[in-house]
Amino acid sequence: MYRLTSISKNRGVFNSILNYQRRSISYTLPAIPALDNLKISKGEYKGLLSNKAVNELWFERGGKIVEDLNKLLERKSITAPADLNELITLTFNKPDLQDIYTQASSLHNLQFAFESIRPNEDPEAQASVKVCDVDDLLKAPSIAESFPNEPTDPELIDWITSSFGSISEFRTLLLNSANSIKGDGMVWLVAQAAYSESTLKRNYLGSNNQQEFKYSNLAVMNTYNAGIVDDSLRSGQITKLKQQKEAKIASLRKKIEEKKSSAADGAVSTLEEEGMLSTLESDAANQNDFTLGTLEEAEAATLFSDRKLLPLLAIDASMRNYLIDYGIFGKQQYLENLWNCIDWDVVLQRAPTRFKKSFEMD
């Protein structure tokens, strides 16, 4: 999926002398034919973006992300895996690699969003790519029940209908979720696994591949900045940090007791450790507050119940996407045009086999 430039140095003689054993992998901007063609033809992305916008959003921004990513990888001399998804999985819960994670997932999200859409060939569509003004904020929302570019595959329609009620309800939810993102972010249509990952692990002992997951439900979710959809592996960090702190306290306490028991041999000062212990303990005690929930509770509450989520469709709701062609008042128009550009064939390809539960278990 990602083109890879792999420069293997001619090892051998130099190896022993220079200790030069580096295989440098650098990422390049992925090829998306629809966009690459526009660069040559200088045409617009029909029904959605001008040529200038495509150039800035994909070639310049994408190029910059790739460049920054490669620089970071080189600086930290990290041998990156060939697959960008693997790089994200490797970095998403490591605080010291957060800058790499950020660039990698930004690139992934950008590519995923552009691969979810195709130009809208409707000759009238181009007229709707225009700068909006303040009055467009006051427009009454449409109450239509059917819209252009609805999915046509009967199974997909059935799945969407049973998950959201109807296609138009799904469309409203998708676009309103996008509208509610004020900073940078994406809206995703995801397939949600029927059982949580921990349940699966318990039952199938480590068999953790895609085939094992049964996807029963579709859902709409938002991610912000460089957030990724499948967050379940990342979550639990806060709880882990708390456990680390508790372990620290326990080991300090043990140390003090050991010193005290050996104090008979000589005057060993335990003051320093006791000071550290009391500050750590006061921190820990603070977390047992009944009026305001703890961080761990907050984390547990926002988890997607550690269920595997598979992204099917992404919509980029960040301001930069519409500012160039639609102006500051044009988000709604941009989103409506974006709906008309959704490539349902791609969504269908990404969709897993639907799993129908015969009864609800959890």
Next chain:
Amino acid sequence: MFRRQANIARKVFLSAKRSIHEVPSLKNEDIFSKNGIEGLYSPKGFKLAWSDYQKYLTTNLTLQTNGTENELRSAYQILLHTAKQTTEQHTFHFASQAHNNHLFFQQLDDKSRASNTRPSRFLMERLADQDITSMEALRDRLLTESDSFTGQGWLFLVELPDKSLKFLRCENDGTPYYYGKNQSLDLNGGIDEASYDKLNELNQKAANREKDFTLPILAINAWSPAYIEDYGVTGRSKYLENVWSCINWDVVNKRLFQL
């Protein structure tokens, strides 16, 4: 008798006041909208970053607050009232952004005029406590901090109740006035111990119902509308360099507490 009724009617009319949020006028706004801000914005760039964006924010703020308890409040009051309310965050967004953007544009001026102003000695003395001893150091700090956002954000130089100064990063629509809505952390990706401690500290402050008396004295806008027109999607660094040279320090100096 008729007169009395008319009086009552007038009283009713007067008490049923409504307020509409308008784009505040800036000093030199006429020149700015005709020529842009020299050294920073073209007229089109200024229009998007100020006239249009502020219009967007204030119109939305009016729509959000119409018929609510916030109807008669100023943007600043609204942001304070809504900061803690989880269901009022759309309103908070528009209030906080309108306030921050106004704060930002008040301190901008043409490069030729801005270059005649300097941070006051008093301000530099306060900054020296933060290991910022020269203009170059201040510039470096300001530019690195404001260019480090993954997404949108604001960088503030704030004055704390003990009159010391500090840099405050606010992601997205964060506000410097209330610690619970500073939004200084981005919790995507790995979470380190410092962020965890910071979160606990915020939790503790909120549990103790601590008040926040922080005041911003300098605001830097790192949102897309502030630079996309003149500098492009990837032009934030260049834009921030230019912002530095267009800060009218006289305005900033006056915001600092003085005896």
